[in-house]
Amino acid sequence: MDCLRKFCVDAVLLLKGHLEQVLRHLKTPLKTLSITKCPLSDSDWNHLSRCPNTRQLTHLELTDFSPEPLKILLESTVASLKSLDLEDCRITDSQLQALLPALSRCSQLRVLSFHGNRIFMSALRDLLLHTARLSQLSIELYPAPLESYDAQGAIHPGRCSQLCAELTAIVRDFRQPKVLVFCTVPCPQCGSMFLYNQGLLHCSCPTAA
Numbered sequence: 201m202d203c204l205r206k207f208c209v210d211a212v213l214l215l216k217g218h219l220e221q222v223l224r225h226l227k228t229p230l231k232t233l234s235i236t237k238c239p240l241s242d243s244d245w246n247h248l249s250r251c252p253n254t255r256q257l258t259h260l261e262l263t264d265f266s267p268e269p270l271k272i273l274l275e276s277t278v279a280s281l282k283s284l285d286l287e288d289c290r291i292t293d294s295q296l297q298a299l300l301p302a303l304s305r306c307s308q309l310r311v312l313s314f315h316g317n318r319i320f321m322s323a324l325r326d327l328l329l330h331t332a333r334l335s336q337l338s339i340e341l342y343p344a345p346l347e348s349y350d351a352q353g354a355i356h357p358g359r360c361s362q363l364c365a366e367l368t369a370i371v372r373d374f375r376q377p378k379v380l381v382f383c384t385v386p387c388p389q390c391g392s393m394f395l396y397n398q399g400l401l402h403c404s405c406p407t408a409a
């Protein structure tokens with residue numbers, strides 16, 4: 201593991217409780233850290249966030265997280281991080297809020313993938329405001345706000361479209377986004393997401409329009 205630059209694990213259940221042992225063998229700073237569908241213990245998260253070799257990450261991908269260690273990890277990588285993937289992380293509005301000061305300083309960030317999380321309009325608005333100075337951002341994927349769904353969880357296309365247009369306008373106030381997309385949860389009938397990219401793209405179900 202002398203010059204390991206990438207650490208990617210997917211669905212490795214046995215990692216829990218053993219991450220410190222793995223990290224201890226790293227001799228060089230990691231560039232990529234991807235831990236997906238691997239449950240970790242609190243102490244694993246703490247080791248991860250304090251490990252000196254995770255301070256120059258350029259790519260970070262997680263599907264689980266622990267709020268405080270993730271905040272520390274982000275704070276220590278603001279100067280190097282180019283892509284952040286927190287898709288389907290089950291992050292809440294208040295947990296997101298805690299990450300925003302660090303996120304707003306990730307000046308090298310090019311790709312931000314944040315869809316699949318259940319976030320309300322006000323928190324999304326706040327998230328976007330914190331991207332004002334991220335001039336390198338070229339691909340941004342956000343969830344459609346929770347207000348886009350009715351009480352039964354069905355996508356309300358008109359409302360979704362209007363809210364995503366509002367969010368897009370917020371971004372356009374301070375920078376010119378390149379790829380800025382809002383994604384809904386998958387349609388229960390066909391599994392496709394509705395995508396908003398300056399207009400709403402529906403799934404192909406006859407009931408969707």
Ligand SMILES: [Zn+2]
Nearest residue numbers: 387390403405
């Ligand atoms: Zn559909």
